[in-house]
Structures are given as C-alpha cells and as structure tokens.
Amino acid sequence: MFVTEDPARLSRHSQTFPDIQIIEQLFSSCIFREVVLRFCYLWFAILAVLVSASADADRLELVRYTNLWTDSPVRVADAAGVTYVPGRGHLLIADSEISEYGDQTDPATGELVFNGYNVFESSLDAAEVYGRWLATPPDPKRSEPVGIVWHPADGHIYITDDDQKRIFRYSFSEEEAFGQPLSSAYTSFDGRYTDPEGITIDPSTGNLLVVSGTKKERVLRFLFDARQDTFFFLSEFAVGAHLSDPEGITVHPITGHVFAVSSKGIAEFTGDGIFVQKFDYAFLDGTGVTFKLPGGGSFAPSSDPNDERDLLSLYVTCRGIDNGAFPDKNSLDGGLAELRLVREKTLSSPLRVPSDYPTVQAAVDAASAGDTILVSPGVYQGSIDLGSKQLALVSEHFVAGESKTISTTVLDGSGGKFVLRVGDPNSPGGGRSLIHGFTIRNADDGITSTDPFDLIHCRVTETTDGIDYEGGGGLVRHCRFDGNRDDAIDLDGSTAVLIEQCKIVDNSDDGIEVRLHPHPGPDTLDIVVRDNLISGSGEDGIQLIGYDVETARRFRIEGNRIVHSAQAGIGMMS
Known part of the structure; x- marks a missing residue:
C-alpha cells in the first residue's frame, strides 16, 4: 500500500511530479516512527557484535546546555527527572520543588513561579513547550516528583517521590494525563531504608529501575503487574563503590547498560550491575557550564535536525541550588544538558588484508560468521562473494574516520557480474553484514544481494546498477552514487530499506527505482528515503513501479532534495 497526504494525486496510471526541492512526509504515524527506531537499533546491535568498544577511550561531550528558567519557555525552576516519549518526539521534565x-x-520579572504545574513537555532543545500538568499524589503538600519515566509497553508515566518514598503510576494519554495516581507502592521493603531518586525502564524486560540515593546507594528493580495492579520488588545491585548520592538513572536502549547520574559524575554499569566505567565532568572545562546538582537522565534522539535520525544524546537535568538547603537564595536555575556519548571503536581480532590474506575473497573464505575483515588501502581486483556469512567488511575508515581512505581503498569488479554479492541466492537468510568505507566500481552490479546488509561511507560508481536488491534490504547511509549506467539503487523483491544522507548524482536512469513486486505479508516492508541529495538523474529521481498484485509496503519519503531530473522528481507508473 502506498500512502500519501493527498490520495487524489495517485491513480493506477503512470503519473509524474516535477522536480521538487524538499519531499514532504508521505507517511507518518507513531507506529511507523517506532518501526524506524527499531530498524536503527537493530543496526547498532549487530554492529556491537562485530566490534568491541574500548571503555578507557569512551568519553562524554557537551552538545548544549539550557537554563530552563531564563532561556527557555519551559520555565522549570528545579529540573529533576526527564524522560523521552518517542510517539510525541518530546521530553517530559519533572520539577521536584x-x-x-x-x-x-521571580524577583527579576515579577512572574509567579508556581502556576499549578510540575511536569512539562518540551522539545528536545527546550526551545518549545507543548504541555504542562500537575502530578498530584494523595497528599499534594508533600509532592516532590524527582524521577519520571514513560513506559513504552503500557503508555503510562511512573514517578518517584523521595518525600513519600513511593513510586506513582499515572495516566498519560490525549484523554487523560496525570492528576491523581492510579497506583503506588513504597520503594522501601522489609523495613529497609530507601531514598528513591531517578526512575527508568529496562527496555529488554519492562522492569522499573529506581536509583536509591543516600545510605547504601543502589539500584532497585521492580515489576508492575497490571493484572494485579501491584508493584513487586525483584532485585537490587549496589553502586555506592563508584558514586555517592546518585540522583538520576537511565538505560541505554541499545546496549542495555545502566547509567547512574550524581554530582561527581556518571557511572555506567551492565544490566546486571557490573561496573563498566565512570565519566567525570572534566569535559565541561572551558565551556563556562557548571552542573549544579545533576538530576535525571534519559537517552533520546539528537536535538539537531541535521544529525542522523538514530543518533542518541544523553539528556541530563540539573536541579541547581536546593531550596531546602538554601531557602534564602534565588534558586530559579533548573537546567537541561544534552550530552553525546562517544564510543571509540576498536576491532576485535580482525582478519587483515593483505597482511594476513592476499585478497579480500581469501579472507572471506577463511572467515566465520561474525568475523571482521579489515582491508588496507589499495586496489583489489575481482568479484567478492560474501555468501551467507554475516561479516563486517571494513576499510581503515571504520577505525580512523579519514575520508581519503574511502577513495584509496578500492574494490574493482574487473567488469564482471558484480563487485560484491551478499547472501546465497539459493539459501537466503544468512544474516546481516556490514560494508564500510570503500570505493566500489567497475562491474554490472556494484552490490547484489538476497540478504540484508548495511552500506556506510562508501562510493559506488562505474557500474550498471549501484545496488541491485533482489531481497533483504538494510541500511544505506553517508554514501555517494555517481556515474552508474542504470539506477543508482534498484529495489526488487521483498526488500525493506532505509536510505539516508546520501548523494545520488548523475546516474543514467533513476536515482532510486522501486518495483512493487508481490509481497502479501504477513510482515510489512518499510522503505524509508530521507535527507538525501538526488540530482541529475537520467529519468526520475525516485521511480515507483506498481503491479496489479497485493503489496504490503509502507513508504516514508522526506527531507530529500531532488533536482535536475530529466523526467520527474518522483515518478509513479504501473
């Protein structure tokens, strides 16, 4: 099915549209956004298997810091908890005081500080506010919402209150949001002391994780059973050996690692509580920014619309001066920091070409599923068949990031049927491979595939079809396709693909051609084309070819610049 904002523009006959500078969103829904996020998370999860991160070299970087009272319409005085709501694309920030x-x-403006709200819906950059609510426990005079998290499984909000030592569960929908809690439970159990601060969700289990601050700092794991309307304590692990008085907690949605936030730094643990590393706040040196009582944390997409859509930032609130400790001071100083977690990539025992193996094919033949092949600069002649093995085939660009490595590490098909083949046509389903950092040239197909693969930071040129998908699909990002004799990218068969931030220029036929071959389901194929430059196509920038058969496909085409096509920016024919 093809869905557009204006169905009247489509018919069963050939239609074309003129070149357009920006292709607007053709399909949009909360469900679809979740599909795309899962698509991207899958890519990162596979990459994590192929490479290992060097913990000693990981670091945090400051992207932006916003004073939520003076520099933002959100107007949060003491920002405590923060959570991300994917379906809305916004943050929820809880003000505990x-x-x-x-x-x-406000002494500076005369504005009333408390207007009856303590939860605020904000854009990722805190430049816009979309909603305000009052999360009211049974005793409103003792309200101190310090932690907040949106639960993706049940769509409810969970808030920790360290004054009442409880977890509260609230409605959060268009019809009803916050107000009185639906359920609650003490975080203390067996008579033991707890100081509930931040709260988060373990996405792999749906469990609630609560970080307990002063006195035996630890992370508590709870389960909410909706059938019994009851919270159950499951387990705990200690964090006090690595940080004191933690205020916030979040879980990385890809690795499942737990990040606990305190005034002295941010500590990373595995999901089972094994310490990984600690980040201090030295990265703030020279920025003019000081974290005053860091609070909650949440991983969410980058606030920069020019970044990759699945690039994650770590958002950390700052509570500022504590009202209780300094009641005579003006403490209208809540803040929101956006941080970038930078993982330094190191390869895990790669097979090296040509030092270990003279040719790329020789390395492929010797490799086992899950291996990484590292190719040094040079020109490598002949077709390469990855077969059904799940491999990472990478140049030194993968490690060092130097752009010149792409042009000096060349896979040349010598005029054959293909440069690279991914998957066994007679036995598809071998796994998802990674191809990173090459110039791919001089064959009928640059890459032909029946299994999914990810193509990153590559140039594909002097082929007939740059990529000839016969199935599988995958991710194409930061690539250049130019000077190909037919289509830059040709999608046939049951192919689901995300193509983004590529330059697709001066190809003789279509930039991207999609044939809607029969695919009755039950799964739906998602085809996402976004944020690309498509220029100088010999026919259409994007061409969709339909057939008189059922096709379970969803399209999202947005943010592209399509110019100088000989026929149409987007062409549709049947």
Whole structure:
C-alpha cells in the first residue's frame, strides 16, 4: 500500500511530479516512527557484535546546555527527572520543588513561579513547550516528583517521590494525563531504608529501575503487574563503590547498560550491575557550564535536525541550588544538558588484508560468521562473494574516520557480474553484514544481494546498477552514487530499506527505482528515503513501479532534495 497526504494525486496510471526541492512526509504515524527506531537499533546491535568498544577511550561531550528558567519557555525552576516519549518526539521534565514556591514571584520579572504545574513537555532543545500538568499524589503538600519515566509497553508515566518514598503510576494519554495516581507502592521493603531518586525502564524486560540515593546507594528493580495492579520488588545491585548520592538513572536502549547520574559524575554499569566505567565532568572545562546538582537522565534522539535520525544524546537535568538547603537564595536555575556519548571503536581480532590474506575473497573464505575483515588501502581486483556469512567488511575508515581512505581503498569488479554479492541466492537468510568505507566500481552490479546488509561511507560508481536488491534490504547511509549506467539503487523483491544522507548524482536512469513486486505479508516492508541529495538523474529521481498484485509496503519519503531530473522528481507508473 502506498500512502500519501493527498490520495487524489495517485491513480493506477503512470503519473509524474516535477522536480521538487524538499519531499514532504508521505507517511507518518507513531507506529511507523517506532518501526524506524527499531530498524536503527537493530543496526547498532549487530554492529556491537562485530566490534568491541574500548571503555578507557569512551568519553562524554557537551552538545548544549539550557537554563530552563531564563532561556527557555519551559520555565522549570528545579529540573529533576526527564524522560523521552518517542510517539510525541518530546521530553517530559519533572520539577521536584516548584510547588514549594507557593505564591512567590521571580524577583527579576515579577512572574509567579508556581502556576499549578510540575511536569512539562518540551522539545528536545527546550526551545518549545507543548504541555504542562500537575502530578498530584494523595497528599499534594508533600509532592516532590524527582524521577519520571514513560513506559513504552503500557503508555503510562511512573514517578518517584523521595518525600513519600513511593513510586506513582499515572495516566498519560490525549484523554487523560496525570492528576491523581492510579497506583503506588513504597520503594522501601522489609523495613529497609530507601531514598528513591531517578526512575527508568529496562527496555529488554519492562522492569522499573529506581536509583536509591543516600545510605547504601543502589539500584532497585521492580515489576508492575497490571493484572494485579501491584508493584513487586525483584532485585537490587549496589553502586555506592563508584558514586555517592546518585540522583538520576537511565538505560541505554541499545546496549542495555545502566547509567547512574550524581554530582561527581556518571557511572555506567551492565544490566546486571557490573561496573563498566565512570565519566567525570572534566569535559565541561572551558565551556563556562557548571552542573549544579545533576538530576535525571534519559537517552533520546539528537536535538539537531541535521544529525542522523538514530543518533542518541544523553539528556541530563540539573536541579541547581536546593531550596531546602538554601531557602534564602534565588534558586530559579533548573537546567537541561544534552550530552553525546562517544564510543571509540576498536576491532576485535580482525582478519587483515593483505597482511594476513592476499585478497579480500581469501579472507572471506577463511572467515566465520561474525568475523571482521579489515582491508588496507589499495586496489583489489575481482568479484567478492560474501555468501551467507554475516561479516563486517571494513576499510581503515571504520577505525580512523579519514575520508581519503574511502577513495584509496578500492574494490574493482574487473567488469564482471558484480563487485560484491551478499547472501546465497539459493539459501537466503544468512544474516546481516556490514560494508564500510570503500570505493566500489567497475562491474554490472556494484552490490547484489538476497540478504540484508548495511552500506556506510562508501562510493559506488562505474557500474550498471549501484545496488541491485533482489531481497533483504538494510541500511544505506553517508554514501555517494555517481556515474552508474542504470539506477543508482534498484529495489526488487521483498526488500525493506532505509536510505539516508546520501548523494545520488548523475546516474543514467533513476536515482532510486522501486518495483512493487508481490509481497502479501504477513510482515510489512518499510522503505524509508530521507535527507538525501538526488540530482541529475537520467529519468526520475525516485521511480515507483506498481503491479496489479497485493503489496504490503509502507513508504516514508522526506527531507530529500531532488533536482535536475530529466523526467520527474518522483515518478509513479504501473
């Protein structure tokens, strides 16, 4: 099925549209956004298997810091918890102390500080506010919402309150949001002391993780059983050996690692509580930014619309001066920091070409599923058949990131049927491979595939079809396709693909051709084309070819610049 904002523009006959600068969104839904996120998370998960991260070299970088009272319409005085709601694309920020201001006003503006709200919906860059609510426990005078998390499985909000030592569960929908809690439970159990601060969700289990601050700092794991309307304590692990008085907690959605936030730094643990590493705040040196009482944390997409859509940032709130400790000071100083977690990549025992194996094919033949093949600069002649093995075939660009490595590491098909073949046509389903950092040239097909693969930072040129998908699909990102004799990218068969941030220029036929071959399901094929430059196509920038058969496909085409096509920016024919 092809879905567009204006169905009247489609018919069963050939139609074309003129070149357009920006292709607007053709399909949009919360479900689809979740599909795309899972698509990208799968790519990162596979990459994590193929390479290992060097913990000693990992670091945090400051992307931006926003004073949520003076520099943002969100107007949060004491930002405590933060969570991301994917379906809305926004952050929810809990203010734990704003209700304490009563009828006090901002000395600088005379504005009333507390207007009856303590939860705020904000854009990722805190430049816009979309909603305000009051999360009210049974005793509103004792309200101190310090942690907040949106649960993707049940769509509810969970808030920790360290004054009442409880977890509260709230509605969060268009019809009803916050107000009185639906359920609650004490975080203390067996008479033991807890100081509940931040709360998060373990995406792999749906469990709630609560970080307990002062006195025996630890992470508590709870399960909420909706059938019994009851919270159950499951387990705990200690964190006090690595940081004191943690205020926030979040889980990385890809690795499943737990990040605990404190005033002295951010500590990373495995999901089972094994310490990985600690980041101090030295990265703030020279920025002019000081974290005053860091609070909650949440991983969410980057706030920069020019970044990759699945690039994650770590958002950390700063509570600022504590009202209780310094009641005489003006503490309207809540903040939101956007941080970037930079993983330094190191290869795990790669097979090296040509030092270990004279040719790429020789390395492929010797490799086992899951191996990495590292290719040094040079020109490598002949076709390469990966077969059904799941491999990472990478140049030194993968490690060092030097762009010149792409042009000096050349896979030349010597005029044969293909440069690279991914998958066994007689036995598809071998796994998803990675191809990174090459110039791929001089064959009928640059890459032909029946299994999924990811193509990153490559140039494909002087072929007939740059990529000839016969099935599988995958991810194509940061690539250049130019000077190909037919289509830059040709999608046939049951192919699901994400193509983004590529330059597809001066190809003789279509930039991207999609044939809607029969695919009755039950799965739906998602085809996403976004943020690309498609220029100088000999026919259409994007061409969709339909057939009189059922096809379970969803399209999202957005943010592209399609110019100078000989026929149409987007052509549709049957």
